[in-house]
Amino acid sequence: MRVLGCDVILKIVSLFLVVMAVLAMFGKLKVPGSKRLASARCPRCGRFRIGKGPCACGHGGSGT
Numbered sequence: 001m002r003v004l005g006c007d008v009i010l011k012i013v014s015l016f017l018v019v020m021a022v023l024a025m026f027g028k029l030k031v032p033g034s035k036r037l038a039s040a041r042c043p044r045c046g047r048f049r050i051g052k053g054p055c056a057c058g059h060g061g062s063g064t
Contacts, residue, residue, distance in 0.1 A: 042055040
């Protein structure tokens with residue numbers, strides 16, 4: 001049985017599209033703890049705050 005070049009290219013392209021679709025599905029999944037991780041950032045500069053003290057940029061404490 002003879003395999004044509006266009007058959008191989010078609011299989012490679014279709015496999016690539018399937019892999020990209022699977023990656024897109026995993027990318028849309030919600031990560032557990034992402035809300036808590038987002039709240040650990042400073043709302044002013046975006047850096048992560050460690051502890052409950054003020055950020056290094058001088059912005060207020062944990063909730064302000």
